[in-house]
Amino acid sequence: MKISKQLSKILISASFFLFVLSAQAQEVKEIWSEIEKKEIENTEQKNDIGTSINTDQLEGVKVKLSDENIVVDQNIDNSDILLAGLFDPDDNDLNLNMWSKTDGIKIKKLLEQIQSKNLSSFSERLMDVALLTNSYIPNQNFSLYEFENFTLDHLIKKKDFDLVEEFIQKNSSIKDKERLIKHVADYYLSLNKIENSCSAIESLSLITDEYLTYFKIYCLITQNKKDEAQLLFDLNSEQDSLNDFFIKKFEVLMGYEDNNFIFSDENVLYFHLSHKTDKKFLYYPSVESEEFIWKYLSNWNLLKNLKDFNLSDIDQVKFLEKATSEGIFDEKDLLNLYKKFQFEIDDLINYEDAVKNLSDYEGRALMYQRFLLADNLENKLSLLSKLNNSFENSNFKKSFDDELSKLLKKMDKKEIPLKFSDFYQINLITEENRKNKIKFNNEVFHQSKVLNYFLNKQSLPKTQKLTDNLLSKMKKDKNYSFNFKDVVLLQSLRADGIQIDQIEELSQYKSELNSEIDKMIENNESGMILLKLVEIIGEKELNELNSESLNFVIEIMNRTKLISLRNELLLEILPLKV
Numbered sequence: 001m002k003i004s005k006q007l008s009k010i011l012i013s014a015s016f017f018l019f020v021l022s023a024q025a026q027e028v029k030e031i032w033s034e035i036e037k038k039e040i041e042n043t044e045q046k047n048d049i050g051t052s053i054n055t056d057q058l059e060g061v062k063v064k065l066s067d068e069n070i071v072v073d074q075n076i077d078n079s080d081i082l083l084a085g086l087f088d089p090d091d092n093d094l095n096l097n098m099w100s101k102t103d104g105i106k107i108k109k110l111l112e113q114i115q116s117k118n119l120s121s122f123s124e125r126l127m128d129v130a131l132l133t134n135s136y137i138p139n140q141n142f143s144l145y146e147f148e149n150f151t152l153d154h155l156i157k158k159k160d161f162d163l164v165e166e167f168i169q170k171n172s173s174i175k176d177k178e179r180l181i182k183h184v185a186d187y188y189l190s191l192n193k194i195e196n197s198c199s200a201i202e203s204l205s206l207i208t209d210e211y212l213t214y215f216k217i218y219c220l221i222t223q224n225k226k227d228e229a230q231l232l233f234d235l236n237s238e239q240d241s242l243n244d245f246f247i248k249k250f251e252v253l254m255g256y257e258d259n260n261f262i263f264s265d266e267n268v269l270y271f272h273l274s275h276k277t278d279k280k281f282l283y284y285p286s287v288e289s290e291e292f293i294w295k296y297l298s299n300w301n302l303l304k305n306l307k308d309f310n311l312s313d314i315d316q317v318k319f320l321e322k323a324t325s326e327g328i329f330d331e332k333d334l335l336n337l338y339k340k341f342q343f344e345i346d347d348l349i350n351y352e353d354a355v356k357n358l359s360d361y362e363g364r365a366l367m368y369q370r371f372l373l374a375d376n377l378e379n380k381l382s383l384l385s386k387l388n389n390s391f392e393n394s395n396f397k398k399s400f401d402d403e404l405s406k407l408l409k410k411m412d413k414k415e416i417p418l419k420f421s422d423f424y425q426i427n428l429i430t431e432e433n434r435k436n437k438i439k440f441n442n443e444v445f446h447q448s449k450v451l452n453y454f455l456n457k458q459s460l461p462k463t464q465k466l467t468d469n470l471l472s473k474m475k476k477d478k479n480y481s482f483n484f485k486d487v488v489l490l491q492s493l494r495a496d497g498i499q500i501d502q503i504e505e506l507s508q509y510k511s512e513l514n515s516e517i518d519k520m521i522e523n524n525e526s527g528m529i530l531l532k533l534v535e536i537i538g539e540k541e542l543n544e545l546n547s548e549s550l551n552f553v554i555e556i557m558n559r560t561k562l563i564s565l566r567n568e569l570l571l572e573i574l575p576l577k578v
Contacts, residue, residue, distance in 0.1 A: 033473040057483070081144055084151065084171035085134035087164075092564050098527035102520075104142025110149050110531045115157075120544075122569065123537045129565065130530040148174055156183050168203070178209045185215055186268040194222055214246050215269055221253050230254070245270060250475045252277040268292050275300070285359055294323050298330055318363050324399040331403040338365035339372075348373065363444040364390050377411060381420040384408070388427065401427070438575040445470055446574045450493070454567040464498050471501070484547045485574050488554050492570060495558035511548075511555040521559050529560050542572050 030142050082096075089095050099107065119127065137144050151176075155164050161184060168180055181200050188196035198219035207213055213236060220229035233250060236242050242250075245264055251257040264270040271293060275281045283302065284291055296302075320337065323329040343366055347354040351370045355363040364387060371383040384404060391400045408428045416424045438455075441447040448470055452458035458466075474480045482490075482503060494500045513521075517518045520529050533553055539547065545553070550573065557566035 081137045083133075083135050083137055083144070083147055084167070084174050085132045086167055086170060087129065087133045089135060090135055092129050092133065093562050094129070094133055094135070094526050095524075096135050097408070098133065098356050098525070099138040099142075099525075100136050101523045102525045102528045104138040104146075105139055107138060107142055107528060107531070108146070108150075109526070110535065114531065114534055115150075115153060118536060119534065120539055120540050120541045122542050122572070123534045123539070125532045125535070125568070126530050128163075128566065130527055130534070135527065145175055148176060152176055152179055153174060155180065161187050164316075165200075168200075169514055178204065178207070178212055178429075182209065182215075183213055185212070186292065188298060189268050189272055190292050192299045194219075198223065210241060211267065211269065213241070217250065218253070218269065226254060239292060246273075249273040249277050265293060268296065271296060275302075291323075291326075294329055298333065320393070320394050321361060321364075321399050328396070331400060334399060336404060338368045339367040341369070343369065355561060359393050360390060377415055378417050378420070380411075381417065381423065385420065388423075401407065426445040438571075441576060442470065444486075445474060445482065445574050446489045450489065451571070451575055453493070454570055456567075460497060463493070467498055467500065484551070488551060489570065489574060492554060492558055492566060496563070511551045513552075513555060513559065517556060521556075526560060526562070529556065529562075532556070542569065 042225045083099075089098065114127070117123075127386040131154050137147060143437075154395060155167060156179075164180055164184055168174075168177065168184070174180075181204055184200045188194070188200065197215070199221060201207070201212060201216055204212070207216055213232070217229050217232050217236075220226070220232065233242070245262060248257075248260055248262050252260055253273075253276070260278065261278050261280075263274045263278070265274070281302075282292075283297065285297060317337070320329055320334060324331055341362065343354075347366060348370055351366050355366060358366060367383055367387045367390065371387065374380040374383055380459065382396070384407060388400060388404055391397055404427050408424055411424075413424070438451060439447075440449050440451065442449060448466075450459075450463060450466055450470065453460070453463040474482075487503075490500055517532065520532070533556060536549060536553055542550070554566060554569065557563075557569070
């Protein structure tokens with residue numbers, strides 16, 4: 001029976017394949033005609049440089065080249081080879097030679113150290129500028145391919161998919177484009193946006209990656225192009241490049257089999273195919289589950305059975321809170337989970353006392369339930385404030401920011417009690433406060449209208465006049481003392497050409513750079529200096545840096561004339577924002 005069934009399947013498959021070939025004979029003929037034409041063109045082009053390498057191939061089919069056909073010139077001058085990027089060097093006070101004078105070995109060593117860190121937001125900003133600025137490749141010990149790999153690693157780790165897509169669009173010739181496309185395709189598939197995944201893959205004129213080949217076949221099936229999917233499948237079958245898991249799933253997707261229960265969570269596509277080919281698919285994630293699984297389950301609405309979660313399992317609930325903070329799990333789903341906790345009536349009434357005896361996540365569940373029962377605006381705001389503080393104390397601030405804003409938007413701004421006005425303004429996410437509106441205060445130098453200069457809203461002469469007036473006023477005020485923030489602002493103004501009389505505190509906070517940094521500044525090694533700044537700031541947000549580290553960073557930026565980036569830093573740490 002088994003032999004008969006296999007023979008039957010072979011005959012059916014063969015008949016189907018002959019039918020496809022017959023129906024598309026003219027199309028296939030045109031394809032091969034076009035390929036032959038390209039081969040001739042390629043041969044003519046290659047003959048001009050003394051080689052005859054033929055790399056044309058059907059999409060998804062890999063062709064190996066013998067080493068004897070590959071000629072490598074070890075003496076090629078790389079000094080005028082541009083790195084893939086997004087930013088014009090002038091945008092951040094850099095130039096095309098930002099890497100030229102630095103030994104590639106030193107760059108690689110520092111990049112490898114940085115890769116192991118979870119960078120803060122400003123460190124990531126500096127890395128974006130360092131790796132995504134159009135510039136020449138380092139002159140020694142660093143190939144274009146190596147540099148591109150570090151850039152791709154950074155983009156993938158950063159998970160800013162808008163930035164990734166922009167990079168792909170502007171740098172279509174990068175060697176390892178398939179790795180980024182795979183990253184984008186997986187991302188959209190986990191978001192239940194198959195069309196976007198397929199669109200990303202279609203941007204590739206040639207596919208050599210096995211995983212993307214499977215993805216391409218699946219896309220053709222979803223686009224109701226089963227004949228093309230079968231043809232691509234058969235071509236790859238002849239190369240023995242299809243694994244058993246995909247073959248089984250392909251049979252169900254094409255309608256040759258009704259259903260199967262083979263499961264794999266090796267990657268996003270396999271997990272998705274496991275889901276789409278199993279009519280009774282059911283999956284419960286665990287603390288150890290990969291990030292993409294949580295995102296997939298959430299966006300494909302497969303986390304309905306939260307009632308089955310073990311709410312007494314601390315690790316599991318805490319993982320959900322962490323996943324929410326990282327954008328994997330939806331904030332609303334987390335709040336719905338909190339509603340499923342069981343509390344006594346007395347605990348809800350006397351929640352302030354009850355919270356003291358509960359774990360942090362149980363306390364958050366209790367406060368959220370109490371908020372839903374609150375009977376007046378002041379009580380609601382008090383509970384939201386305490387709930388928000390609890391998230392912050394557990395380093396899960398982003399687990400509640402969007403939902404908190406939505407809850408605040410439902411309240412009448414005119415009725416907000418005065419003592420909660422700051423809480424309301426700070427946590428209400430609107431276009432206005434997303435821009436971090438600055439409130440000026442001319443009684444404090446680092447909060448004064450001098451900041452307009454760093455916002456590019458004030459000329460240097462006007463800034464000089466305003467600085468003179470403010471300093472004169474503050475020197476006469478015996479109660480005013482210049483603090484650290486005043487001093488770093490004064491030092492930056494002086495670095496830009498503002499004349500400043502001697503102030504005692506300026507020497508108090510003077511920062512001496514080490515010889516290594518001094519040498520980099522003298523050699524105009526601005527790319528390496530950016531990496532050094534990332535190393536100094538590391539995983540700390542700017543408001544977490546001590547005054548010594550901040551002063552050191554700002555002094556380097558002043559000396560290197562990284563004005564735009566320095567201004568971003570100053571506007572982050574100095575002004576009063578509302």
